[in-house]
Amino acid sequence: MRMRPTVAVTFLTAALSASVLPATAHAADTAVADQTTFSNVVVNGGKDLVLGLTTRKTVTITWTARDPEGVAASWAYLWHGPNTDDADGILPLYPPVGTCVVSAADPTTSTCKVSFAVDAARDFDHNALAGAWKVLAGAQDTTDDWTETDVTGTASFKRSAKVTVNASPEPVKKGRTITVTGKLTRANWESGTYTGYQSRPVQLQFRKKGSSVYTTLKTVSSGVGGKLKTTTKAKSDGYFRFVFTGTGTTGPSTAAGDFVDVR
Template identity: 40%
Template sequence: MRMRTSVTVAVGALGLLALAVPAAQANGSYGDTAITKVSVNGGKNVVVGTSLVKKFTVAVTAKDNSGIKGIDIDLEGPAFGYLSPDSTKCSGSTCTASFTVDPKVDLPYSNDVAGTWYVNVWVDAKDGDYNWKDKAGTFKFQRAASQTVNAAPEPVKKGKTITVTGKLARANWDDFKYHGYTNQPVKLQFLKKGGKTWTTVKTPKTNSTGNLKTTVTATVDGYWRYSFAGTASTPAVNSTGDFVDVK
């Protein structure tokens, strides 16, 4: 597998797939063949960082009264992103394609491919029926993120001010480093000592370098954290909780 991001390569690759499709028919079927289920990465987003190789699978289930002969699967994303599988194995009416993404090989200068991706499927039945469908499934292909927090001073007197700082960063596939994610709303949350539920206190935004800074009043012992809800290109992430002892 290789990630393809240039216009020429992506169109060429998709053109090869299109040779099996009847003229003027990007989506279609013949006979009773139907696609019944598409599952990407076990229902989880595909999140890729700056160095570790990411492996994931796409499983497609189909039906036909004669049985399923085989299923071809490929993936398309923003900025002409394209992924073809390393291998595809079938068991009964379900075929599972394995994909591998090495960020330093497949993603250099490719931040724009992060976002919503689609699964394209071609199903062949044993009796010659078929079903071809663009965007048979969807998933998020995302840049890994990190979130930090520091609440100070520790300990602090009741009624005094606590300053909570942190930084939201995400993988950059241009230089394979983490850079601050700017102008993003991040929830400041509090968990009382002995409690079970985090409560949102404020929602500040990251500055031009991804940093966060806000103040709260010390009332009781507990943990402070920053919680980012995520975007199409970046997953949700929580910092660890920073405990503050209130005297």
Template identity: 40%
Template sequence: MRTRATVAAVSGALALSALAVPASHAADRGDAAQLTRSIASSLKESVSTAAPAPARRSLAAVKTANSAPKITKVVVNGGKPVVLDVKATKKVSLAITATDNSGVAGAAGFLWTGGATLEDVTNIAVPETDDLKCKAASATTTTCTQTVTVRSKDLANNEAKTWNAYVYALANDSDELEKEKAGTVKFQRASQLTVAATPKPVKKGKTLTVTGKLSRANWETGKNAGYAGQSVKLQFRKKSSSTYTTIKTVKGSSTGTLKTTTTKTTAEGYWRWSFAGTSNTPAVNAAGTLVKIKK
């Protein structure tokens, strides 16, 4: 996060020396360049000091022409968005699968955001602990997994968007590959949704007023703030049912507040608001509030 991290990793014969990145408030291209160089040099150093065969495949056994390793799969956070509230510290997994005809010595990377390339990077999330683990699926294919620690306090609100995964892979025959955009993951500001209904109980057939508020994490202030102008569904389920039905859709105010009325209330049950989410804010449902009918 904002380039304040070091990493040392060990996996069998593979041992990464510490990758040190100077702490700063926001990343720039110099930080990214240093980090990519550090990952490459550390993996190369680990190969040069790794255990001999049979821990590593003998290069003499490789009959085909040398070629760069291939990244076949990158999965960040198990394929799910990274959702952060105002005080969040989360462990995010980065799993890299690489293949090469000589076998894969290791693969490592980091998450970044900014412009179209690393030349315009604005923030970096890098591994901070000794946790790189590599597991060979075959003589040619290996998956290496790291954990990246992310903190909401190190993020700007406009960084709630799609982040990229930089990946570097090193083959046993010293061929190498790097990709600035080997994978992606969404960063999202955690959402909250409340509901209240009056009167409780309500007379059968009379008007019920339902209110609430949609808010989301403001990473820059460390507080939740109203999410303005969003469409939110008012839903109802009978007390005897487990399924909610949408009654109407209401647009929130400039502060995220919600208010509407219903007519001819006839059944006892639960009322709630439901928000479908946006690209930078996850979907959320309010806990249903029970409204009884007074005859």
């Protein structure tokens, strides 16, 4: 965390918009008793952000800023990388000042919000950007001192996944073997295509005709190119599907059920 004098509040928006902020974001300085503190930082309502190849989303960051002198302005943005000086991703690129509301019960505390657009095709050009991002929050108090804290919260951006399923033969005699095949792929932001996701656990589930509940039969591992293949015995009419629960860098996906008529 750090503090330093800054320009008047009326120039803050222009100053922030005219530069790429990580150039001024450094390691924390010694804590000062009267500096601004940040809490209750939430990105996207606490939910993961799953992006395909052309996904567009509006992302909202909310936070609480508190300063003994009162908060004149506050801002927050997302960054990815080893530190803010070497960040390989910043969202939004030109962070605006947040909209803040001063607490009626406590004039030293403000609740703030900022929303911005994320475009996968524009903002995510390499796959290493998937995973945890950090939230930098900053504020300017009413005496024109400012504080920035490099890490006040986190957000998770994930690559969208797709999984398919096909159960055969159809129809099949009771007790015979059913072969279930499919494929697990995920968005490749570098190639602009969905490519196979190998060596990942995928659940084979079955729902009996007339029921609304799926039961997990087994877990299989995706092979080369994300291919899925397994067998099971035909017991009754119903639907087979593959379910991928996701990873730290890839969102979940569930295939539509494939019906098999057992005679």
